[in-house]
Amino acid sequence: MSSLDRRRFLALAGGTGSALALAACGGTSKAPQAPTGGNGGASYSGPKVTVAFWNGWTGSDGATAQKMVDEFNAANPNVQVKMNVFQWADFFQKLPAAVQSGNGPDVAAMHIDDMPTQAAQQVIVPLDDVASALGLKASDYAPAVWNGGEYQGKRYGIPIDVHNLGLFYNKTVMEKNGLDPNKPPATKDEYMQALDTLKGKGVQGSWVSPFQFTGGFQFESLLWQFGGDVFSSDNSSAAWNSDAGVQALTWMVDLVKNGYSPKNVGQDADYIALKNGKNVFNWQGIWQVNDVATLKTYEIGTAPLPKIGSTGGVWGNSHQFVLPRKKSNDADKTNASRFFINWFTQHSADWAKSAKVPAQNAQAQGADFKAIAGLQSFAEDVQFTHFPPSVAGIDDALAELYTGVQSAVLLKQDPAAALTAAAGRANKILADNKKKYGA
Template structure:
């Protein structure tokens, strides 16, 4: 994925982050928000048209492509293997991957592109495309995808539409990484629960947690931070029929009744004793790996981590339907083409970059080794992917996956308002309605500034 990460060490429960630390941590995406549009005289559509020529292949002089990603964890080796294979198959194109932590990546890439030292190809999360687009950091890809013959049918309507901002495409999906509900089978068995007790609904979930509580087990640790408490909140918000922001990006919507209902559910898990108070960063996952937590809301990226824990008996399910409808938070890695500084070799690299982009998209199944759900439909429907049992289970949720909205700067607004409200409520420092209302007022002011800077989304 992923801006989330595997826990640091088994047995290290950490501590709750302070508000100041959360504000500092949001700087990763806020850096993009503060840059402002520079309005360079580069014709983005002209570059996109040149790039589209790569759909016919590349037969020019040898070129080297810079490929930037944030794959610093267990997702790095699978991508390195794919790049090595591509380089073997393409004598005149050499791809060199540069890896930076996602927070640093999103701060670095706009300035690098502006200075003419950006990459030829990059990976971005779906929720970053709008901000990168308004900064002219990345090229529109409509002509490229049309030339490649790619469309929603090759992926899914949900995945395909997540790459669009203001009616233009900016990303080609490589994967999707939703949340799932991980279950610790040893904890459940110790409490006398079998597969019949695995929760699919609110009623099932609360019944299982009450049973576990009577056995002295706090079965659903609620995290106060974005990974994964914030993602749990967003899932519950959408299940309750709510939205993060208005469609035009002008107002916060997360404080409406659906948001209060979602956050109140999380707080109630704590007040009923189903979760400890003051759960530290990664403590929910660490407790799960130490057979102290029965249910864990976390992303598909945890599959490889749990497989590597000796003796851990676990499984995964779609997240339970707590609200009125199925919905689950998800994000996706997208392949993007950053703006290039000039002609000549730059034009050749644009075409070669499309060859690499198309090849990587076609090898979506191989990328699933990183613990992701492949974006390409043919990969998800293959027998090979169905044998990846846990990923295939999480992939069942694809029709219910909800992506963060395509609003420029929204990620930074959310990080500095909503994430802090969830933190305050889950740590029992503020009531859900109070925390969300305060955050919404702050978000509205930031959104108003964004609208002046970036213009309306619709």
């Protein structure tokens, strides 16, 4: 279904535990260094080698990646990449054990919020030399994308893409009910006016999901739009129970209470309803762009998220290349792995066809990417996109946020109480993780 497989989030806690043996002192031990990689991957002129590449791209993005790997292999006979794809939960079970046994892959891809935990447990190693050799710099990327690849002052990730939230809207149903299908709402007033029009025609126009996919992401986007943040500036405590957080969650809950959304929306029911004409506006991930393009009965458009608050705010994440720790230094394989990373990121417009925004600004602004239908609004929103902070074990704390959002959207707790209770649970997790992984 999506590059961000929800099973990764549900099972990630189990996946990280097996890696603890890699770093007996958590994140406090000295991080291992990557083997020397020649020219950092700018080119490869060594003997024929096979590079093992692991990722969790089980959906259409996996097919796109395999096509790109095949093209790379055909163009570079001395570097043959063998790609292994796992469910994300299985990926994080297998990777630490494989690294520990000396049978880990040469290169892998993971999300921004996975890298700090894997770095703290010494499953992956710094690759500052790759970024330096290839001349990559912060100005090449949106700040959140570039900074998201760092952990404790070292670079662990080479950015591949951005995948963020956007507004999907059913043009067919809008037009049928007297709304302009070419003018999706961009502000709170426009959004509510459209919902009132639809409600008057018997259509519940903005279904609110109580689940992380994608109600939890909607809440985070609204939190930033109202001027709040998920964590404190030093990431030591949850900050989502601020006034901004209460405003954001209250707005979502009021959509349910006031009949703009059904109660008790099931997992993915909001998205399914969009596709069958029962829902009109869906805060959904870029990964569904190719899916809605196949519809015959309804035409679905995409637009930047409406600004319900006073500023832009969009949930997002990023795939980045990482280098797993190796027990031995095969200089040829090391340089070949970096060469593959360089090649893949330079072909980001091809990768974008799997419904992604290229991480590099130049490629996101290039003609090849702009020719891909349905993605431009997501690229426009990259400037407002926020990513999970670079803190080991951060997903454990975020899970409590999503539980709190769910409780409020299901009308089991009022927004302030739900967020405060979730913050209390998260703060304990953050303190425990600091001891577990090191400062």
